[in-house]
Amino acid sequence: MATGLQFTFTVEHLMSSTFVVTAFNGEDSLSSPFDISIQLASRLNEILPDDVVDKQAVLTVWQDGEKQQSWQGIVSRFIQSDVGHHHAFYEVSLVPPIARLALRQNNRIFQHQSVPDIIATVLQEMDVQDYAFALVRQYPQREYCVQYRESDLTFIQRIAAEEGIFFHFTHGDMKNTVIFSDDCQNLAVFPMALPYNALSGGANKEMHVRHLKRHTQIRPASASLQDRTFKNPAYRFMHREFNTSAKYQRDIYDHYEHGAFHGDDNNIVPFTKVRLEALRRDAETIELLSNVAPLLAGLKFELKDHNDPLCNRDWTVISVFHEGEQPQALEEMGGEGITRYHNRVEAIQGDKSWRPAPLPKPRVDGVSVATVVGPKGEEIYCDEYGRVKVYFPWDKYHDSDDKASCWLRVSQAWAGGQFGSMMLPRIGHEVLVSYVEGDIDRPIITGCTYNAVQKPPFPLPDHKTRTVLRSNTHQGEGYNELYFEDQAGEEEIHVRAQKNLSIDVLNSKQESITYNSTRNVGNDDAQAIAKNQTLSIDGQQDIAVKGNQIIKIDSDKHSTVLGDWVEKISGTIGIQADEAIVLKSSSRISFQVGGSFISIHSGGVDIQGAKINLNSGGSASDIPLPSQPAILKNAAQDGSPFISNCQKEKGNE
Template structure:
C-alpha cells in the first residue's frame, strides 16, 4: 500500500538523473547497523560503465506528488547488469552508507589518552567522513590505552560504542547533501514525527499515513550484570559493580551475566559499564513490531500512536529498526497498469527507553608478541615509578619509536616482594616479549626479553656455550658489572667483575675456605679494622715485604716467641726507648760488639775489650731513635682515615 501520489527516483554517480527508473527496492535500517538498500532499476542504456556508478554517491528519493518525503544517500557498493529486454536493461545495485567504507579497512593501531570523540575523529576523517555529530549527554572519559587489533575500523568503532552505551544512526534531512552520521547516548536525541493513527483496515492506497499492524512482545533477557576487574595500582580495591533493570515484572531475576575482566580501572567506568551492558542485553526485552505505509519511519524517529483499542499502547514509541519495501512496476515498459506500493515493517520501544547496543566481543591476541623498548632521544633507561617501560610494537604503523610509542607497560620480574625481590629494567632498544592479560590488547605486560641479530648476547657463542653470565652495562657507557659461571669440564670458574666499587656487608659471620692458592692484588691502599681479636695461622713459610715505612702500634702487651733463631738486619740505626726495666737473659752468652771493641757476658764472667776503656770519664750516650707513631696517627686522624683502634660495630 502507498499514499496516493507516491513515487521513487534514483540517481547515482556521474550518469544523468534520467538514466534509471526505480522498479523496486528494499531498505533495511537499524540502530548501530549499516543500512542496506537493495534496489532494482530499469534503464534504456544496456551498457552503463561500472566505473561511473560503483563507489560513487547514490540517492534514493521518495516523493508524494511533488513533495519530497525522504532522501536516502550512500555509496554504490555492488552493481549487477541484469537481463536486457527489447526496450530496457535491468540493473541491481546495493547502496550502503558512507560509514560502510570503514568496514573495508582492517587495521592495527593504538590510541593513547583520548576519549571516544578523540578516537572517532581520525578514523572518520581518514575515510572521508566529515559530516557527523556526537550527541552525548553523559561523560565518556579518556582511555589510557585503546588498541584496534586486526579489526576493521567499523568493528572497532562499533565495539567501543557498545562499551560506552552509544548508538549511531544516519540522520536524514530533506535538503540535498545534509545527511549525517550521528552518535548518541540518550533517547532525548530522537525526533518526533507526530501522530500516526492505528488503522488495521486501510486499503492498498490511502490518503494519509497510518499504522496497519501493531503487536507488542516481551521476552526473557538477562536480569543483572556483574562486572569485575583488577588494577595493580589499587590491588585491594574490590573493583566489582552490578546493575539490574527497575522494570522486570514478567520474569525471574536469576539470569546474571558475569563479566570478567570488565575492562575498567576506576569507579566511574565500572558503574557506567555495568549500566550500559544490562541496558544493551535488554534492548529487545520489551518491544513492538508493526507495519505502516509511512516512508518516514526510521531509527531515531518517534511517533505517537493514536486510535488503538488498547489505551496503554496509545503512547509515544521510538523506532529502532525498519524494513521498507517499495515497488514501482510501471517503470518497466509493458507494466503500465500496475501502481506504486510502499510497505514499512518496523520495530519500536517506549520513547523513554534509551536503546543501547548489545555488548560486542573484544578481539583476543592469541599469544605473545615481540616489541622494542623505546624512550626519548639520548636516553638509555626510561621507566616510571613502577618500573614500567614503553615499547614499539611490530604492527604499529602510526606511533614513532619514542617516549610516547605506547602506554606504560608493566615488566614481569623473577621475584617480586614488598620492598625485596629482583629488578632489572629493560633498556631502550632491547627486544622484549609482550603478552596480554586475558588476551586483551589494551592490557599488555612484558614477560621476557630476547636477543636478536643487532642485540647479541655477551660472549662469543657457540664458543662460550658453557658459560652462564649475569652482565650489566654502564649507564651511557661501555663498562659492565658481571657474575660469570664457567661450566667447562676441569675449567670450572666463578668470576665476579665490578666496574668500579664493590661493597660486601655481612651482619654476622663470614667463612671463606680456599683449598689451594689465594692471590690478592690491591692497586692502591688497603685498610683493615678489626673490632675484637684477630688470629692468623700460617702452617708453612710466611714472607712479608714493605717497600716503605712500617708502623705498628700495640696499645696493650706484645709477646713474641721464636722457637728457632731470630735474625734482624737493620741498614740504619736502632732505637729502643723503654720506660721500665730492660732485661736481657741468655742461657749462653750476650755480646755487644762495635768495631774491634766488645763486651761479652757469659756464665763464666764478663769480658770487656776495647782500644780504650773509659770508666766514669769521657764519651757520651747516643740519641734514641723515636718511633713514627705519633706523626702517622695525627695525619691519619686529620684525613678521616679508617686507621683507628675501634670498629664502628653500631652500623648494622
Template structure:
C-alpha cells in the same frame, strides 16, 4: 505506466527503481540492495563505485524519505532488447571505514575525541557527524586500535562506553548521530504517527498504516557487577554493582571492564544493565510505514489495546519495495507499487545501549624501548618504560606509548630486583587478558642491532653486563663466577679446579689482588700488592704466615708448626725494631741474639742485664770500657783470671786496697 513511487539518483546515469530491500539497525550501517532499470546499456558502472547516491521513497501523500549513501558495489545483471538491469548495494559513507584496517595508538583522549579523529582521518568532514552526548567520558591514558577496521574499532569503543549511533537523513546526505540518552532520539520523518488497521493489504491506500503488532516480554539479566584493577592505585576498590527492580538473582559479573575510577565503573554498570533490559519489553510490527528508521520515534494510534498506543523508538527496521511498472509494456507485471516494512521497537522512555563487542585478542609481540635523545634510561618511579611498536607509523618521538610495567623476577613492597630495559632495547610485549589496552613487558630479546655481549664460542657462559661495562659472568663450563667493574676491578669465585680449587679472588684495576683458595697452587689466603709485595696465610702443607717484598729480599715468616718467627733480610740493609715512646719486650725460655760480624747495643741512658749468671765471652778479646768510670763488684768474691798475663794499669795511679788484708802472690812477685 503508473507513476513511480521509488526513485534513485546518482551523478550519472538515468535509472528507474524496480526493486529494493534494505535493513537498518541501531549502531550498524544500513544496507540497501537496489535493482535498477535503464534504457542505457552502456553506462560506465565502474565510475559509479564509491560515488554518492540517493534512494527516495514517496508515500501515498507525496511525502518523501531519502536514504543517502555511497555505492559500494554495482553490477550489470541483465540486458534485454529494451533495457538493462543493474544491481547496486548502498551503504552510508561510514561503511567506507570498514575498508580501512590498521593498528595505532591514541593517548590522553576521550572516546568521542577518538571517534571524531578516526572519522576525519578517513576523509569524512566534521559536518558528517552529530554528537548528542549528555554523559562525561574520561580520558583514556592508552587506547589501541589493534588490527581492526576503523569501523569495527569505533563501534567497539562506543559499545564499551554505552554510546549508540544511528543516521539522520537530510536532503543531500546522511549524518551520523551519536547518543547516550533518550534526548538524542529524533522524530520519524516525514510522518511521526502511524495508525493501526487490523486488515492486511499490500497495495498503497491513501495512507500508511500498521497491520500487525505485538508486545513481547522477556526475561533479562537483573544485576550487573563490573570490576577492574588499577596498578597505580591497587588498594582502590573498583567493584561496582547495579541492579534492576527485578531478576536480581540473574547476575552478570564482569572482570576487567576497562575503568580505573569508581564513578566511571558505576556508569558502565548502569549502561550494561540498560542493554540487558532492552529485551524486557519490545514491540514487533509490520505494515506499509516508510518513515521508520533506527533511533527515531513514532507513535501508534488506534490500536484496540490502549496500552499499545504509546511513543516508541525504532531499534531495527527492514523494508522492501517493488514497482514493476517501470518495465516496458509486456515485461511489467501487474503487482504495481508495493511496500512492506517490519520493525522492532522499544518504549521511548528506555535508553538504547549497544551490545558489547569483544576486543581483539592481542598476541605477544616485540617492540623497541624509546626515550629522549642522548639518554640511556627513560623510566618512571614505578620502573616503567615507553616503547615503539614496529607497526606504529605515527610515532616519531619518545611518547609512543603509555608507561608500561616491566616484569621483574622479584618484586614486593620491601624487596625486589630492578633491571629496567634501556632505550633502544628490544622487548617482548604481552597483554593482560589479551587486552590490547593493557600491555606489559614480559621479556627482552636480542636482534640484529642488539647482539649478545659474548661471542658464539662462549655461549655456555651466563652474562649480565650493564651499558657502563659492569659485568657478572657465571661460567658453568669452568665452574666460576666473576664480577667485574667497568674500571677493571674484579671478584672471581671458582669451584673445584685442581690447580686453584674452590677459590675467591679479588683484583683491583690498579693490580692489587686478594686470593683465598683450597687447591694445588694455594691452600690459604694470599694478598699481592700492585708492586708485587705479598702477604700469605698458608694452611697446607706447612701452616705459616709470610710477608715478602717484591724481590724476596725481605721476609717475615711465622711458622705455625715450628712455633717460630723468622725475619730475614737477604740484602745488606738493616732490620729495625723501633718503639719511640714505649718499650720492646723479648720474652722466651731462651733468647739468642747472633751477629755474623758484630752485635751492637747502645742506649742514651743505660743498659741493664740481670740474670742468675751472666756470661760474656769473646773468642779472642772482650773489652769493657767506661767513658768516666768502670765499676765491677761482687757480693762475695770477685775473680779476674788470665791464662797467661793479666795487666792492671792506671794512666796516673793504680790503687789496690783490701779492707782487712791485701794479698799479692805469685811464683815471682816484682814490685817497682
C-alpha cells in the same frame, strides 16, 4: 487501487532519468550502516561500473508527488544483469559514507583522547565530514586505546559500544548525517501519532501501523563489573547495577565481568550501567508492520488506537527493514501490480535506554615484539614504577620515540615490597610484550630477546656453556659482570666490577678455599676489625713490604716462637719502653758491635772491647721514627677513619 507511490534513484553525474526502480529492500539499524539493495532498469545498456560505483546516489520514496523519505549514500555494489527488448537490468547497494570505514583495516595507538575525539579523528581521515555528536555525558580521556587488526568501522563501533554510544542517520536533500548519541530521550520525534489499523489493506494511502507483536525475553537482571589497578592493588573497583522493572523474571541472573574498565570508580559506575542496558536492549520490544516510510532507526514516534492501552505510548525505533515494489515502472509490466511500500519495525519503549551490544576486543595470538624507546640523548627511560615505553613495529602511525606507547610495566623474576629483582630494559632493547588477560589495551613486558644488532655478551656457540649477567655502564664505557662457566674442567664463577665492589655482611662471613688464593690490590688495602683476628698458617708465611711497616698496639703484644727468631735490619733498631725492658735467656744474651761484645751467660758476664768506658765518654743514640703515609696523618689530624668500611665508625664495636 493506486497508492500514489513512486520510487526514484539518481546517481551523481548521471541524468535523473537514467534508472527506474523496480524494487528495493534493506535494513536500517542503530549503530550499523544502512544497506539498501535496489533493483533497477534502464533504457541504457552501456552503463559501466565507473559510472556508478563509489558515487553519491539517492533513493527517494514519493507519494502523490511529495517526498516521503530519501536515503543518501554511495553505491557500494553494482551488478549488470540481463538485457531485454526494452531495458537493461541492474542492481546496486546503497550505503552511507561511513560504510567506507569497513574497507580500511588498521593497527594504531591512540593516547590521551576521549572516545568521541577518537571517532572524530577516524571519520575525518576517511573523509566523512557529515557527522555530529549529541552526547549528554562527559567522556574522560583514555590513556591508551589500541586499534588492532580491525577495520575503522569495527573499531569505532567497538569503542562506542564500550561507552554506551550509538549512532543513527538523518537524511537531507543532498546528504546524510551520522549522529552519535548516548541518550534515547534526546532523539527526534515523528511529527504525528501513528494510528493502529489491523484491518488496513496494502493499498491504504494513509500512514498507519497494521500489525504489532510484543516480545518479552529473559535477560540478565544485574551486571557486576570489577577491575583493579597496580597503583592500588588491594582495592577492588567493583560496582553492581540492578534492573528493577522486569517483574516477570527472577533477579538471580547476574552478568559478571572483570577487567578492561580503566580501574577507576568514576569510570566503572557508568560502565556498569551501560553494560546492563546493553544486555537488556531486547528484553522488551515490539515488532510492527507499517507503511510509514519516514520511520528510521533513531526516531521516536507515538502509537495510538491500539486495543491494548499499554501499546498506546511513545516508542523508539531501533531497526527498520524497508521493502518496496514498483512493477509498473516498466511499461511492459504496467498491468501486473501496484506500487507498494511496507516496513518491519523493531522498537523499544520510549522511556527506556538502548545501548549497542559490546563487541569483543581483538586478541593477540602469542606475544608482540617491540623496541624500548625514549627521548633523544637518553639511554634509560622509566617512570617511578619502573615502567618503560616501547615502539611496536605494527603501529602504522607513531614514530620510534617516547610518545610511541603508554608506560608498560616490566615483569621481573621476583617482585616484593621493596625487595626482589629489578632489571630495566634500555632504549633500543628488543622486548616481548604480552597482554593482561589478552586485553590489547593492557600490554606488559614479559621478556627480552637478542637480535642481529643487540647481540649476546659473548660470541655463540663458542661460549655456549657460559651463563652471563652483564650490565652496561650508563653514559660511559664499561660493564659489570657475573658469569658461570660450566665447561667440564674449566668451571668458574667470574665477577667483574667496572668501578667499586661493595659487600655488606650484617652477621658472619665464611670462605673455604680448597686450593690457592691470590689477591692483587692496585692501590691501598685497609682492614678494620672491631674485635679479634685469628690467623692460622700451617706452612710458611712470607711478607714483603717495600715501604714502611707500622704496627700500633693499644694493649699488650705477645709472640711465641718455637724455633729461632732471626731478624736482619739494614738500618737501625730502636726500642723505647716507658717502663722496664727485660731480656731473659736460659742460655746466653750477647751484644756485639765490630770486635767488641758483651756476653751474659750463667757462668758470668764477659765484656771485651778495645776501650771500655764506665761513667764517661760517648752518648746515647736517639730512637729513629718511621715516616707516616698521608692517609695516617690525615686520620690523626681529624679523627676520621682511614678505611671506607670502618666497623667502629658504624657503631659495630
